[in-house]
Amino acid sequence: MRAALVVVATSSALLSSHALALAAAPATPAPIMTMVEQDLDGDTYPVPHGRATIDINSAVAITIDKAAVAKAVVPSSGSATAALASDYATFQKAVAQIAAALTVFTKETTDLKSLPTAERVKRRQELVRTIRPVADAIDPLLKYAKATATGTTQDPAAQARRTAFLQALNKALDIPPGTSIAAQDQIILQTAQGELQRLQAELNTALQKEGVNLVMGAWIGTTSGATPVHLPNFDDYPELPRTEIDRFKVVFTAEQQQQYQDAQAAASMINGGQASDAARQIVTALIDQYFSATRDSLKALQAALQDLRQVAQPPVGTLLNDLSALDQLLTADLQWLQQTITTLEGMVTTDPSGLLTAIEQDWNDLKTRAKAVEDSIQKIDGDVAKAAAAIKAALVKVDTALQDVKTSAAGDVTNLASAIGRAINGVELNAATLAFGDKIRRFDIDTLPLSTRLDAERAGARSEGDELVVKFGIERPNTPTIDADVQSLIMRRLMLHVQTAAGLVFTTRPRLPQDGDKKVPFQAAPSYSAFLKKGWRGCPFWNNLLAPGIGINVAALDFDLDGVPEVGVGAAISLLRDWLQGGVGYNLFQRRWYGFVGIGLPLPTFGMVTTNNSGAGGAPATSSPK
Amino acid sequence: MPKTTTVLPANPAEARRLLLEKLKTDTVLFVVLGEGAGPTALANEAIRFAGDDDDPRAVICAPHTADIVDAIKGLNSSPPTLTDTIVAGNAAAFTTSAEGEIRDVIALDETVDNVRVLQAYTRAEES
Numbered sequence: 205m206r207a208a209l210v211v212v213a214t215s216s217a218l219l220s221s222h223a224l225a226l227a228a229a230p231a232t233p234a235p236i237m238t239m240v241e242q243d244l245d246g247d248t249y250p251v252p253h254g255r256a257t258i259d260i261n262s263a264v265a266i267t268i269d270k271a272a273v274a275k276a277v278v279p280s281s282g283s284a285t286a287a288l289a290s291d292y293a294t295f296q297k298a299v300a301q302i303a304a305a306l307t308v309f310t311k312e313t314t315d316l317k318s319l320p321t322a323e324r325v326k327r328r329q330e331l332v333r334t335i336r337p338v339a340d341a342i343d344p345l346l347k348y349a350k351a352t353a354t355g356t357t358q359d360p361a362a363q364a365r366r367t368a369f370l371q372a373l374n375k376a377l378d379i380p381p382g383t384s385i386a387a388q389d390q391i392i393l394q395t396a397q398g399e400l401q402r403l404q405a406e407l408n409t410a411l412q413k414e415g416v417n418l419v420m421g422a423w424i425g426t427t428s429g430a431t432p433v434h435l436p437n438f439d440d441y442p443e444l445p446r447t448e449i450d451r452f453k454v455v456f457t458a459e460q461q462q463q464y465q466d467a468q469a470a471a472s473m474i475n476g477g478q479a480s481d482a483a484r485q486i487v488t489a490l491i492d493q494y495f496s497a498t499r500d501s502l503k504a505l506q507a508a509l510q511d512l513r514q515v516a517q518p519p520v521g522t523l524l525n526d527l528s529a530l531d532q533l534l535t536a537d538l539q540w541l542q543q544t545i546t547t548l549e550g551m552v553t554t555d556p557s558g559l560l561t562a563i564e565q566d567w568n569d570l571k572t573r574a575k576a577v578e579d580s581i582q583k584i585d586g587d588v589a590k591a592a593a594a595i596k597a598a599l600v601k602v603d604t605a606l607q608d609v610k611t612s613a614a615g616d617v618t619n620l621a622s623a624i625g626r627a628i629n630g631v632e633l634n635a636a637t638l639a640f641g642d643k644i645r646r647f648d649i650d651t652l653p654l655s656t657r658l659d660a661e662r663a664g665a666r667s668e669g670d671e672l673v674v675k676f677g678i679e680r681p682n683t684p685t686i687d688a689d690v691q692s693l694i695m696r697r698l699m700l701h702v703q704t705a706a707g708l709v710f711t712t713r714p715r716l717p718q719d720g721d722k723k724v725p726f727q728a729a730p731s732y733s734a735f736l737k738k739g740w741r742g743c744p745f746w747n748n749l750l751a752p753g754i755g756i757n758v759a760a761l762d763f764d765l766d767g768v769p770e771v772g773v774g775a776a777i778s779l780l781r782d783w784l785q786g787g788v789g790y791n792l793f794q795r796r797w798y799g800f801v802g803i804g805l806p807l808p809t810f811g812m813v814t815t816n817n818s819g820a821g822g823a824p825a826t827s828s829p830k
Numbered sequence: 831m832p833k834t835t836t837v838l839p840a841n842p843a844e845a846r847r848l849l850l851e852k853l854k855t856d857t858v859l860f861v862v863l864g865e866g867a868g869p870t871a872l873a874n875e876a877i878r879f880a881g882d883d884d885d886p887r888a889v890i891c892a893p894h895t896a897d898i899v900d901a902i903k904g905l906n907s908s909p910p911t912l913t914d915t916i917v918a919g920n921a922a923a924f925t926t927s928a929e930g931e932i933r934d935v936i937a938l939d940e941t942v943d944n945v946r947v948l949q950a951y952t953r954a955e956e957s
Binding site: 313316317324328329331332335336337338339340342343346347349350370373374377378379380381382383384385388392 | 946948
């Protein structure tokens with residue numbers, strides 16, 4: 205059973221007091237959310253801020269730093285509210301730090317008093333080290349109070365706050381001599397806590413006037429998209445039942461069984477001398493898987509071009525025929541004209557009286573011929589218009605098909621890149637697009653819970669590489685919600701676990717008489733593997749790419765080539781997400797040792813070695829409800 | 831139980847020796863300079879915040895500042911200008927860390943309240 209996780213009320217104590225310098229603002233704002241992962245063994249790990257990797261079965265304790273919230277809520281400096289928020293943040297951090305450090309110091313001093321004198325003197329000297337964190341935490345508050353005297357604060361309201369705090373502190377510190385340091389510091393802590401409550405109320409009133417709401421939400425991102433995940437105290441989403449991803453269950457999924465059968469078919473082809481056919485099938489499978497849209501759009505382009513040819517052929521043919529007819533007509537007209545001119549020239553000397561009649565006749569012939577040419581040209585005009593209209597429509601279709609080819613090719617390349625990226629880096633949600641829905645509760649700074657717990661086991665269906673995103677937002681009327689803090693948690697199988705694989709291995713096999721003088725023979729064989737693996741927090745290269753494993757491989761061999769499968773069992777290591785594996789095995793039937801290698805590709809159906817739980821391309825990890 | 835003040839003797843060499851000895855005791859020191867009503871009042875305030883017997887704070891009164899100036903010059907100071915203030919005779923008191931480093935100086939013209947005395951101790955106790 206998972207041990208209860210104690211949530212510290214604030215993370216401020218973890219910060220150095222130097223970060224509390226009153227005047228200097230930090231270059232990057234302090235994170236609002238601090239997270240500690242607790243795995244199934246109960247071990248805890250601080251979660252690096254921003255993007256981090258956690259185990260797929262872990263829970264994460266989330267602590268809210270109200271000081272950071274206050275600074276994030278009023279980001280612009282110079283206003284009275286900003287000064288108030290800054291003071292609030294100072295007190296919030298200081299109080300948390302003092303409380304944490306003083307607990308340790310007080311215990312030390314109390315323990316000290318119960319010791320014998322000799323040991324007491326020795327331990328007394330160690331107190332100067334225990335007291336340091338207390339002093340580090342208190343100094344900023346004393347500096348704050350004394351800022352009135354030094355005049356470092358210009359804002360009258362801020363000045364008044366400091367003066368009031370100084371007076372309260374001086375009054376509270378009217379202590380008798382002999383009061384222990386721990387007691388003095390307790391007085392300072394109590395006075396600061398009172399001031400903190402007063403500042404919080406004042407800040408809350410100011411923010412309520414501005415209509416500010418504070419929200420926090422969590423989402424799980426899988427290959428299916430993003431889904432909200434319940435965060436206790438922060439939303440009204442239902443709590444899902446706990447589902448643990450099995451760590452040591454050796455189960456071969458239906459997809460892996462299919463991969464085994466594919467590998468069997470490939471092995472049969474390779475061993476039968478049809479390696480190139482097997483390779484072709486793999487390439488075809490690759491194209492079908494990753495370039496189907498491009499392939500389909502290319503087919504559409506081909507059809508559009510055929511349409512163009514068919515559509516253009518009839519009107520263009522008619523046009524060509526008509527042009528040919530016009531050509532013939534014009535040639536005939538030219539010949540007639542030359543002949544007529546020659547005849548008329550002869551008549552000038554031989555038959556001047558008949559010339560006029562001849563000219564009139566020829567003129568009429570000329571008009572008839574011109575009309576025929578005109579009709580022919582008009583017909584050609586019509587043909588051109590018809591051909592242009594038909595070709596234009598077909599060309600538009602060709603152009604559209606071309607655009608589709610470009611778009612689908614770009615899409616396929618992008619999808620392939622995303623698939624590879626998902627396989628290596630996991631799912632990446634665009635946090636900016638995750639909206640705080642109606643079921644997310646709205647808080648002010650008074651009512652804001654200080655902690656919650658995100659349980660990956662209650663996040664629903666998930667696979668290795670899926671992402672949890674937690675966002676802290678600030679809502680204001682009529683403005684987009686500000687994501688004040690975003691934490692991304694990539695879920696990996698970091699704890700020791702078994703990962704199964706099915707695929708194709710190449711083994712050395714003993715030489716047979718029929719091999720002749722060929723090189724050392726090898727044999728392709730389908731195989732199942734089970735690897736022991738462990739993740740490495742803080743090393744994405746290890747988790748996302750290297751992913752080494754050590755385990756066993758069981759292959760269906762046929763060393764004597766009699767068609768009867770022999771079982772080979774071997775020790776195997778895998779690298780690069782099982783894309784590479786190798787090892788040494790023993791053929792139980794033939795009683796022979798052999799070496800083998802497997803080259804895996806992330807093929808979902810015709811894979812050589814493809815494992816489950818391998819991110820986008822892999823099958824979901826086997827899981828069982830608790 | 832309230833602590834008592836250690837008053838440095840009138841003999842300059844002895845005063846210097848005692849101060850240096852106290853500086854080696856893994857204790858934060860609040861050293862009040864000068865004599866008269868003002869230093870006495872300040873020493874009483876310092877005693878009030880020196881804690882109980884087990885707490886690593888101690889109060890030293892140095893009636894004759896000149897006697898220990900050389901010793902003070904030999905101490906580390908953070909920031910370094912603190913030593914100059916003391917040597918120039920502008921300090922009413924100063925505090926040293928457990929390692930014997932000067933950490934804070936209360937100037938003669940400062941208004942000393944509870945918070946200021948406590949602040950002087952705290953600065954000496956910081957990292």
